[in-house]
Amino acid sequence: MTIDDAPRDALRGGPRELLRWVATGAAVSRADLSRLSGLSPSTVSQRVEALISQGLLEEAGAGRSRGGRRPRQLAVPTGGAVVGAIDLGAHHARVGVLDLSGRVVQARTLPVRIEDGPEAVLGALLAEVATLVSSDPTAGGGAVAGGSTGGALRGVGIGIPGPVQHSTGRIVSPSRMPGWNGFDVAAFCAGRVDVPVIVDNDANLMALGAHRTAHSELDHAVYIKAGTGIGSGVISSGRLHRGAQGSAGDISHCRVVADPAPPCTCGNAGCLEAVASGAALVTALREQGVPVSDLTGVIRLIDDGDRQATALARQAGRAVGEILAVVVNFFNPQVVAIGGRLADCEPLLASMRATLYERCLPLATQTLLIERVAAGQDLGITGAAHLVIDHVVAGA
Numbered sequence: 001m002t003i004d005d006a007p008r009d010a011l012r013g014g015p016r017e018l019l020r021w022v023a024t025g026a027a028v029s030r031a032d033l034s035r036l037s038g039l040s041p042s043t044v045s046q047r048v049e050a051l052i053s054q055g056l057l058e059e060a061g062a063g064r065s066r067g068g069r070r071p072r073q074l075a076v077p078t079g080g081a082v083v084g085a086i087d088l089g090a091h092h093a094r095v096g097v098l099d100l101s102g103r104v105v106q107a108r109t110l111p112v113r114i115e116d117g118p119e120a121v122l123g124a125l126l127a128e129v130a131t132l133v134s135s136d137p138t139a140g141g142g143a144v145a146g147g148s149t150g151g152a153l154r155g156v157g158i159g160i161p162g163p164v165q166h167s168t169g170r171i172v173s174p175s176r177m178p179g180w181n182g183f184d185v186a187a188f189c190a191g192r193v194d195v196p197v198i199v200d201n202d203a204n205l206m207a208l209g210a211h212r213t214a215h216s217e218l219d220h221a222v223y224i225k226a227g228t229g230i231g232s233g234v235i236s237s238g239r240l241h242r243g244a245q246g247s248a249g250d251i252s253h254c255r256v257v258a259d260p261a262p263p264c265t266c267g268n269a270g271c272l273e274a275v276a277s278g279a280a281l282v283t284a285l286r287e288q289g290v291p292v293s294d295l296t297g298v299i300r301l302i303d304d305g306d307r308q309a310t311a312l313a314r315q316a317g318r319a320v321g322e323i324l325a326v327v328v329n330f331f332n333p334q335v336v337a338i339g340g341r342l343a344d345c346e347p348l349l350a351s352m353r354a355t356l357y358e359r360c361l362p363l364a365t366q367t368l369l370i371e372r373v374a375a376g377q378d379l380g381i382t383g384a385a386h387l388v389i390d391h392v393v394a395g396a
């Protein structure tokens with residue numbers, strides 16, 4: 001596989017990358033960082049000192065010496081809950097605290113009623129972050145929602161299941177979030193938290209979490225999140241690509257071939273979300289007289305080999321594959337990975353894959369990896385934590 005790593009060279013040796021090399025174990029000393037980055041030892045030392053003074057790196061013990069003084073080993077401080085993360089879904093939210101290496105220290109899943117509105121839902125979730133931080137003996141207190149200000153918490157990352165204008169942290173025309181349109185999540189949270197709050201959509205968080213966890217060596221990747229809604233996150237030249245407003249990767253209202261074309265919440269008909277999302281499958285099955293109440297019920301029917309549910313899952317997979325083929329031809333990623341609750345749905349995956357191969361240029365699919373995103377409910381909060389860590393490092 002040929003990796004065009006020229007764009008990455010621009011980032012090579014930046015504080016984020018130095019920190020990442022230490023966090024992933026690629027480097028344990030200043031000498032390693034100098035070798036990996038191609039930077040002079042004095043430049044590396046300067047950057048490392050800045051990271052140490054910010055508490056983002058620490059020196060631990062002595063490394064192996066090749067004669068002379070033993071090099072001091074570098075490490076990312078681990079164990080303390082220093083980043084808060086919230087991954088909000090349609091019915092549940094995953095809330096966690098993570099350390100600076102992006103490792104989950106504590107996390108829990110809470111039921112959520114989106115229709116209760118943003119103040120109630122976000123207020124409760126921020127309070128939960130405060131509880132997790134204050135219950136972590138190594139964290140030294142929190143700085144959230146009236147908690148003590150021990151200074152341990154460095155920021156909170158929040159994922160929203162709808163379009164987020166990245167520059168402002170405002171939600172814009174979400175499909176299934178009554179009362180949330182135009183809500184300024186960042187401003188609301190800033191009034192309750194005295195650390196930076198970074199807001200993004202849930203597909204971007206999953207993409208960032210999956211990329212940092214499983215594909216950090218790949219520069220170009222597309223991650224589809226297929227759950228109640230459907231969206232995607234794009235990694236370009238190793239970084240999350242948001243576009244001008246933050247809507248890059250939002251494939252939910254791309255039109256697919258469907259006859260009849262089901263009406264979509266956006267006012268159009270035949271959108272990917274109206275054909276292939278979990279919510280669409282629930283609606284379509286109900287219209288066929290199948291008494292199913294939620295996505296869990298749909299997945300159970302598909303697992304049981306139910307004929308109607310399986311046919312709908314295949315149709316959904318074709319629709320996702322159709323849109324993804326355009327994305328792959330246009331963007332030429334190294335990997336396409338699908339996550340979310342529908343990712344385990346075999347008929348959907350099989351027809352997505354077949355459509356993708358059928359519709360893509362051979363050059364685009366020659367070495368393309370098509371995968372499931374590694375299972376686990378913590379990719380969203382891991383991505384949220386990395387957003388915060390990147391922000392903290394950028395300011396270091």
Ligand SMILES: [Zn+2]
Nearest residue numbers: 253264266271
């Ligand atoms: Zn639509």
